Amino acid sequence: MTGDRRENSLPPRRIQSLRTWNNHLSARCEVYRPERLRELEAIVGCPQLRDVICRGLGRSYSDCHLNEAGGVILQERLDRMLSFDFSSGILECEGGVALGDIIDCFLPRGFFPPVTPGTRFVTIGGAIANDVHGKNHHRDGSLGAHILSLSLLTAGGETLQCSPTKNPDLFWATVGGLGLTGVITSARVRLQHVSTGYMKVDIDRAPNLDAALEQFSETDERYQYSMAWIDALAGGGSLGRSVLIRGNHAEIEDLPAAQRRAPLAVRRRRRPSLPFYLPSFALNAASVRAFNQSYYVSHPDRTGSIVPYDSFFYPLDAIGNWYRLYGRRGFVQFQAVFPPEVSRRALIELLQEVSRSRRASFLAVLKVMGPAGKGLLSFPMAGHTLALDMANTGRDLAVFMCRLNELALAHGGRVYLAKDAFLTAEAAASMYPRLQRFRKIKMRIDPQGRFASSMARRIGLVESREA
Amino acid sequence: MSGAVLILGATTGIGRAVARELARTRRSLVVAGRDLEELQTLAADLRVRYGVGAVACRFDARASEGLGAFFRECVEAAGGRLEGVVLCFGYAGSQQRAESDWEETVAIIQTNFLSAVRLLNLAADHLKEAGAGFICGITSVAGDRGRQSNYIYGSAKAALGVYLQGLRDRLSGAGVTVTTIKPGFVDTPMTFGRPGLRGLASPQRVARVIRRAIERGRAVVYVPWFWRWIMLFLRLVPERIFRRLRL
Numbered sequence: 001m002t003g004d005r006r007e008n009s010l011p012p013r014r015i016q017s018l019r020t021w022n023n024h025l026s027a028r029c030e031v032y033r034p035e036r037l038r039e040l041e042a043i044v045g046c047p048q049l050r051d052v053i054c055r056g057l058g059r060s061y062s063d064c065h066l067n068e069a070g071g072v073i074l075q076e077r078l079d080r081m082l083s084f085d086f087s088s089g090i091l092e093c094e095g096g097v098a099l100g101d102i103i104d105c106f107l108p109r110g111f112f113p114p115v116t117p118g119t120r121f122v123t124i125g126g127a128i129a130n131d132v133h134g135k136n137h138h139r140d141g142s143l144g145a146h147i148l149s150l151s152l153l154t155a156g157g158e159t160l161q162c163s164p165t166k167n168p169d170l171f172w173a174t175v176g177g178l179g180l181t182g183v184i185t186s187a188r189v190r191l192q193h194v195s196t197g198y199m200k201v202d203i204d205r206a207p208n209l210d211a212a213l214e215q216f217s218e219t220d221e222r223y224q225y226s227m228a229w230i231d232a233l234a235g236g237g238s239l240g241r242s243v244l245i246r247g248n249h250a251e252i253e254d255l256p257a258a259q260r261r262a263p264l265a266v267r268r269r270r271r272p273s274l275p276f277y278l279p280s281f282a283l284n285a286a287s288v289r290a291f292n293q294s295y296y297v298s299h300p301d302r303t304g305s306i307v308p309y310d311s312f313f314y315p316l317d318a319i320g321n322w323y324r325l326y327g328r329r330g331f332v333q334f335q336a337v338f339p340p341e342v343s344r345r346a347l348i349e350l351l352q353e354v355s356r357s358r359r360a361s362f363l364a365v366l367k368v369m370g371p372a373g374k375g376l377l378s379f380p381m382a383g384h385t386l387a388l389d390m391a392n393t394g395r396d397l398a399v400f401m402c403r404l405n406e407l408a409l410a411h412g413g414r415v416y417l418a419k420d421a422f423l424t425a426e427a428a429a430s431m432y433p434r435l436q437r438f439r440k441i442k443m444r445i446d447p448q449g450r451f452a453s454s455m456a457r458r459i460g461l462v463e464s465r466e467a
Numbered sequence: 468m469s470g471a472v473l474i475l476g477a478t479t480g481i482g483r484a485v486a487r488e489l490a491r492t493r494r495s496l497v498v499a500g501r502d503l504e505e506l507q508t509l510a511a512d513l514r515v516r517y518g519v520g521a522v523a524c525r526f527d528a529r530a531s532e533g534l535g536a537f538f539r540e541c542v543e544a545a546g547g548r549l550e551g552v553v554l555c556f557g558y559a560g561s562q563q564r565a566e567s568d569w570e571e572t573v574a575i576i577q578t579n580f581l582s583a584v585r586l587l588n589l590a591a592d593h594l595k596e597a598g599a600g601f602i603c604g605i606t607s608v609a610g611d612r613g614r615q616s617n618y619i620y621g622s623a624k625a626a627l628g629v630y631l632q633g634l635r636d637r638l639s640g641a642g643v644t645v646t647t648i649k650p651g652f653v654d655t656p657m658t659f660g661r662p663g664l665r666g667l668a669s670p671q672r673v674a675r676v677i678r679r680a681i682e683r684g685r686a687v688v689y690v691p692w693f694w695r696w697i698m699l700f701l702r703l704v705p706e707r708i709f710r711r712l713r714l
């Protein structure tokens with residue numbers, strides 16, 4: 001067993017083709033899966049390995065957790081919770097702890113993650129490394145704002161404590177840093193207090209983009225959480241028609257009598273999964289148009305609905321493997337954010353482009369973002385963000401995605417590195433003005449380029465390998 | 468934390484998953500193994516996640532001395548009384564090395580059989596005195612049929628299986644249940660990186676089965692269940708044909 005094998009040989013590994021969650025990109029990697037801290041250190045320090053990158057639950061759509069012909073260190077078994085302080089809500093846990101586990105353990109005690117992406121199947125380390133945002137970004141900022149400190153195992157084998165006051169450079173390079181500064185072995189995160197496991201939700205339809213933007217700007221401050229599902233196939237006068245879904249954590253008095261007795265006990269739904277890939281023709285412009293139409297029609301305005309937290313935050317988690325809807329070739333996601341001055345114009349052009357292309361996208365989300373945080377490569381900035389899913393149709397999709405990226409760049413927008421598969425180094429550098437600073441810190445902390453990923457090479461965050 | 472469950476070999480893999488599964492269902496725990504630092508991290512995890520009592524104790528199944536003192540330490544840490552003992556530690560070793568290296572053979576037999584017997588003897592006496600409790604031992608499907616690829620390990624596990632069977636018999640009137648778990652391939656450090664393995668069971672799934680088997684006082688449980696039938700078949704294959712399979 002590992003304990004006895006460890007001394008004189010390579011740590012156990014698996015040569016494996018790893019994929020992104022959306023089944024679009026893949027890479028052959030040397031995969032490691034430490035269950036002890038010392039094993040992790042041995043892998044990071046192993047001289048036979050040319051470079052490594054961490055992988056959480058692999059829920060990123062980009063190749064940030066892949067490392068072609070290099071090492072990938074799975075974090076999922078370094079998932080121990082280390083301490084919890086009830087009075088402050090501060091949880092210290094290892095980087096491999098899943099967000100869903102945090103909810104399962106702490107919601108019954110009245111706590112909820114400060115920020116959550118649209119799936120509970122992410123790790124804390126992975127979420128920090130992409131500085132993820134949730135529906136509450138306009139109010140609470142991204143996850144990085146709620147991380148009090150973290151321990152970082154660096155290329156030199158040292159573990160450094162980082163926080164906004166201690167090693168702040170390294171801290172803000174690590175928040176959103178795509179795993180390139182080292183391994184986040186543990187982090188302290190402040191959970192928020194909630195009184196119930198339910199959400200009080202308002203649903204408002206907007207017949208077009210302007211109506212949606214207006215409603216956002218007029219009433220968003222009433223809601224901790226806000227987003228809109230947007231019909232990306234609607235054109236003409238209905239361009240950008242949306243269903244705004246906004247809400248707050250419900251208070252006990254909001255609940256119907258039946259739930260009041262155990263306000264924090266929300267039973268998790270069982271997850272059916274798609275047992276196989278749908279043929280790729282199943283999702284086409286017509287079927288998506290029909291879906292979108294019925295979605296829009298079946299969501300009449302409603303105020304104050306009480307729904308369980310998981311159907312509000314994680315509607316997609318209700319079906320395991322839903323990426324199989326898109327067939328074997330998978331799908332891609334485009335997500336960009338635009339500064340408020342230009343966002344209307346940019347969104348219109350984008351939506352026109354998408355609607356014209358008739359590319360199926362039944363998952364399109366629009367949301368207002370608050371001010372940017374301090375993460376050097378963090379995605380969020382003040383403005384509007386739009387996310388669209390599109391089936392992978394091969395070469396022509398790549399051409400189309402590059403067009404969208406150019407469009408984003410032309411409007412001063414920024415593409416989310418957790419989702420991107422097409423960005424060039426030049427575009428990344430113009431979208432992320434603090435990228436040069438990031439590279440400097442990276443050179444200082446990891447001069448040999450020990451931590452590297454397929455994505456980091458693709459967009460020039462690290463040097464490409466010598467042949 | 469009186470009435471805690473002792474997990475022997477809890478640091479990684481199945482043992483860690485069993486510790487969590489039992490903590491989730493509100494039992495206090497003593498988690499034991501060689502790697503005290505990691506075990507202390509696990510104990511913290513159990514306390515934080517499930518709000519149960521959890522402490523770590525160190526032992527080495529390879530050491531011939533000190534297991535008695537270790538067991539007393541665990542009982543003490545449990546507040547004087549254990550509710551049950553789950554034996555998870557094991558060492559697959561290298562069959563190839565064991566064939567030419569006596570040390571390796573001894574390591575395999577000592578870990579999987581001798582020390583297991585020593586510790587379970589102590590556990591049996593402790594639980595019998597209380598007149599209640601459970602013992603659960605993990606053997607392996609490898610113990611059901613000798614195969615050229617792992618018969619040293621397999622024979623040690625088979626021996627442990629017979630031991631557990633006898634112990635079950637002995638304790639049957641004493642209010643103590645004895646359960647034998649026979650896992651097939653499980654996705655743990657023991658199998659990680661071994662080529663040619665597919666469809667491994669997750670440690671969580673195995674842990675759930677183990678908890679239920681303990682709660683129901685089952686005698687022998689295969690996990691995943693289909694291994695019972697695979698092994699039944701393999702046992703029925705005549706030697707002459709089995710040899711040609713080169714398993």
Ligand SMILES: Cc1cc2nc3c(=O)[nH]c(=O)nc-3n(C[C@H](O)[C@H](O)[C@H](O)COP(=O)(O)OP(=O)(O)OC[C@H]3O[C@@H](n4cnc5c(N)ncnc54)[C@H](O)[C@@H]3O)c2cc1C
Nearest residue numbers: 056057058059060095117118123125126129133178179184
């Ligand atoms: C259905 C769905 C909905 C989503 N919704 C949102 C959303 O609303 N908002 C949003 O922001 N994102 C969203 N995402 C994206 C997702 O939140 C991020 O990609 C997240 O980073 C994934 O976490 P992970 O644990 O799977 O990490 P991975 O995808 O495995 O890795 C992500 C990055 O983290 C690094 N990393 C992982 N663990 C560590 C560690 N311990 N130390 C250092 N680096 C590490 C990796 O190297 C990689 O660069 C969504 C994804 C899906 C599939």
Ligand SMILES: NC(=O)c1ccc[n+]([C@@H]2O[C@H](COP(=O)([O-])OP(=O)(O)OC[C@H]3O[C@@H](n4cnc5c(N)ncnc54)[C@H](OP(=O)(O)O)[C@@H]3O)[C@@H](O)[C@H]2O)c1
Nearest residue numbers: 476478479480481500501502527528556557607652653655
């Ligand atoms: N994985 C499988 O496919 C499979 C199949 C059939 C049966 N099993 C059996 O299932 C049990 C659990 O194995 P696993 O798969 O979970 O593997 P594992 O992760 O390697 O777990 C074995 C545990 O035993 C402990 N251990 C090993 N040697 C020890 C020693 N000398 N003294 C004290 N503790 C020791 C280790 O902790 P420390 O390093 O801290 O000591 C380790 O946590 C074993 O009995 C194994 O034989 C496994």
